[in-house]
Amino acid sequence: MSPIDRLRADAADLLRQGRAKVVLGYRQRGGQCIPVAVTDPEAAGALAWDPACKQNLAAYLRKPEVRRLRPVALVARPAVMRSLVVLAAESQVRPEDVVVLAVGDDGEYHGVLDLAGTAALLKEKYADLGHDAAAMKRIEELAAMTPEERAAFWAAEFAKCTRCYACRAACPACYCERCIVERNQPQWISTAARSHGNYAWNVIRAFHLAGRCTECGACEAACPQGIPLMLLNVGLAADVERQFGAKAGYDAEAEPVIGSWNAEDPEEFIR
Amino acid sequence: MRLLEAKKLGDLAAALQAAGYRVIAPVEDGGVVRLREWQPGERIVTDAFAVNSAKDFLLPRSEAIARYRIEGNDFEAQDVPVEAPKTALLCVRPCDAASLAAMDTVFNWDYADEFYNARRAATTVITLGCTTADEHCFCTSAGGAPDATAGADAVLRPADGGTRLVLETFGEKGEALAAAAGALLAEGDAQIDPPAEVPARFDAAAVTAWLRENFESPLWQQVSLACLGCGACAYACPTCHCFDIQDEGNRKEAVRYRNWDTCGLTLFTAHAGGHNPRADQSARWRQRVMHKFAYFPERFGMLACTGCGRCGRLCPAGMAISETCAAIDREAKAAKR
Numbered sequence: 001m002s003p004i005d006r007l008r009a010d011a012a013d014l015l016r017q018g019r020a021k022v023v024l025g026y027r028q029r030g031g032q033c034i035p036v037a038v039t040d041p042e043a044a045g046a047l048a049w050d051p052a053c054k055q056n057l058a059a060y061l062r063k064p065e066v067r068r069l070r071p072v073a074l075v076a077r078p079a080v081m082r083s084l085v086v087l088a089a090e091s092q093v094r095p096e097d098v099v100v101l102a103v104g105d106d107g108e109y110h111g112v113l114d115l116a117g118t119a120a121l122l123k124e125k126y127a128d129l130g131h132d133a134a135a136m137k138r139i140e141e142l143a144a145m146t147p148e149e150r151a152a153f154w155a156a157e158f159a160k161c162t163r164c165y166a167c168r169a170a171c172p173a174c175y176c177e178r179c180i181v182e183r184n185q186p187q188w189i190s191t192a193a194r195s196h197g198n199y200a201w202n203v204i205r206a207f208h209l210a211g212r213c214t215e216c217g218a219c220e221a222a223c224p225q226g227i228p229l230m231l232l233n234v235g236l237a238a239d240v241e242r243q244f245g246a247k248a249g250y251d252a253e254a255e256p257v258i259g260s261w262n263a264e265d266p267e268e269f270i271r
Numbered sequence: 272m273r274l275l276e277a278k279k280l281g282d283l284a285a286a287l288q289a290a291g292y293r294v295i296a297p298v299e300d301g302g303v304v305r306l307r308e309w310q311p312g313e314r315i316v317t318d319a320f321a322v323n324s325a326k327d328f329l330l331p332r333s334e335a336i337a338r339y340r341i342e343g344n345d346f347e348a349q350d351v352p353v354e355a356p357k358t359a360l361l362c363v364r365p366c367d368a369a370s371l372a373a374m375d376t377v378f379n380w381d382y383a384d385e386f387y388n389a390r391r392a393a394t395t396v397i398t399l400g401c402t403t404a405d406e407h408c409f410c411t412s413a414g415g416a417p418d419a420t421a422g423a424d425a426v427l428r429p430a431d432g433g434t435r436l437v438l439e440t441f442g443e444k445g446e447a448l449a450a451a452a453g454a455l456l457a458e459g460d461a462q463i464d465p466p467a468e469v470p471a472r473f474d475a476a477a478v479t480a481w482l483r484e485n486f487e488s489p490l491w492q493q494v495s496l497a498c499l500g501c502g503a504c505a506y507a508c509p510t511c512h513c514f515d516i517q518d519e520g521n522r523k524e525a526v527r528y529r530n531w532d533t534c535g536l537t538l539f540t541a542h543a544g545g546h547n548p549r550a551d552q553s554a555r556w557r558q559r560v561m562h563k564f565a566y567f568p569e570r571f572g573m574l575a576c577t578g579c580g581r582c583g584r585l586c587p588a589g590m591a592i593s594e595t596c597a598a599i600d601r602e603a604k605a606a607k608r
Contacts, residue, residue, distance in 0.1 A: 029406075030406045032589065033589075034497075034588070034589020035497050035588055035589055036497070037496045055587060055588065059499060063499070063552065064550075064551050065492060065495075065496060065551055065552060065553060066496070157301070160301065162332050162506045162531070163502075163530075163531075164502035164503045164505075164506045164533075165502060166499075166501040166503040166587050168501065169500055169587065170501070170588075184517075187519065191515070191519070191530055192333040192517065192528040192530055193332040193333040193530060218587070221587065222501070222587030224303075224322050224323075224503045224506070224507055224585040225301075225305075225322065226301045226302045228301075
């Protein structure tokens with residue numbers, strides 16, 4: 001059986017056996033890969049997967065309508081598996097509520113796993129996932145700019161932001177019940193889709209994900225305006241790895257990098 | 272026929288700029304096609320749909336509508352001048368122009384909105400007829416057509432295999448535009464290219480009728496499960512017009528902003544006391560569909576959807592209002608049997 005047929009058969013079995021009430025996966029529509037929620041085992045044949053499926057289905061786990069359908073099975077590539085480990089580490093999912101249909105970025109299918117099995121697979125097979133090379137190259141180019149040039153680059157990018165918050169909606173790690181951008185007593189961030197508010201929103205979003213982002217790319221893919229959000233996310237993830245030796249989404253017991261302190265932290269920014 | 276060589280579209284933009292218009296046109300910008308102020312030399316994109324709609328230039332995503340100062344017990348309100356530069360929306364689509372009927376209506380219904388109306392009066396709409404459509408287009412299901420002229424002051428119809436554009440003008444704004452184009456236009460004959468084929472995806476009247484009876488239906492949960500609750504669809508929509516008023520400032524002075532807002536976001540209906548009458552995303556998605564296909568027709572006799580398909584093209588979750596309407600249409604037909 002081909003990998004996709006095995007995935008479909010497993011999805012149908014999970015539903016039939018009641019091990020999952022819903023399978024979150026992808027289907028093809030035209031040339032597009034879009035999310036689909038399958039609850040009927042007979043409909044599992046519609047599931048598809050290819051590396052162009054950018055959406056991070058772990059984002060659905062915060063939806064009350066989806067939570068009512070626990071246990072939830074979901075098709076997850078390595079970055080999405082890492083999101084699940086982050087959510088487990090942050091007490092956002094219980095191990096018994098999630099079943100993983102694990103796929104590799106190369107089209108491999110690793111079968112049905114629980115969260116512990118997912119973490120083990122990540123460590124065994126995907127421990128050395130690098131940062132996106134094209135993003136790293138662009139980040140280096142930006143780092144070589146003068147502060148004025150860099151500020152102008154980001155000002156032009158953030159000027160496109162309409163504050164639709166598709167980046168936030170697409171991200172599984174953005175699960176705050178009330179996001180800081182929606183807090184108005186006091187108001188921390190200007191809600192007007194203008195320069196300083198847009199700057200603050202995009203930078204705070206990225207910083208809140210530092211050490212938590214698994215570089216899945218869903219936010220950038222979701223942005224209708226084409227803002228290169230991954231330059232912020234990848235840059236911060238690379239900084240976190242360099243400074244603290246930490247990579248998000250491999251250890252469900254790990255203390256969050258930004259929420260913990262260690263005497264060994266390099267603190268290279270304090271001179 | 273008044274003809275413009277298709278390769279002279281940039282010259283037309285330049286002529287309009289020289290005549291004092293702010294020219295808004297679809298251009299390549301950071302990997303997407305965007306409607307924004309055209310800069311000399313930029314190619315006007317005629318073979319792809321812009322991510323944003325004409326709305327951006329009539330109802331900006333954020334605008335200051337008032338300022339005030341407070342000194343002790345003194346309160347001073349300051350008017351903010353309306354920014355309404357003379358604008359040409361060049362090569363927007365018939366579905367953009369069609370949205371203006373809904374926008375004009377809603378901004379002059381119980382209150383004449385001076386900000387919107389000033390910009391609307393200063394705007395000339397020049398549509399480019401569609402000879403191609405993609406799988407998201409559904410204008411023909413929303414009362415429109417790829418060669419429709421409603422809402423336009425002028426239309427450019429591709430002709431002779433896209434090498435020429437036939438200009439047709441309506442009213443004074445259209446004539447002023449033709450005058451500004453001047454010698455770029457030549458009298459002549461051309462064979463107008465056939466409009467795009469946009470297959471009907473649903474019967475809007477049947478959808479409206481079903482919606483009146485089905486505020487409660489299990490269908491809402493089914494069709495909204497993929498919705499992640501962002502504003503991408505509403506902010507790209509040419510007719511979505513909801514806004515929020517926010518005062519931003521300090522104890523002495525503040526600016527009152529009007530910002531886009533959308534029923535897709537949780538906060539849209541969240542009450543100060545914590546209750547939210549639209550408790551989940553299915554209730555929010557229902558509101559979006561109801562507003563466009565039930566409430567707006569009921570109140571104003573027209574749909575608040577022109578079938579441009581931007582919502583479906585942009586949705587990060589692969590949702591499309593046309594798919595929901597098609598599902599409703601099927602449901603309505605099944606119920607009749």
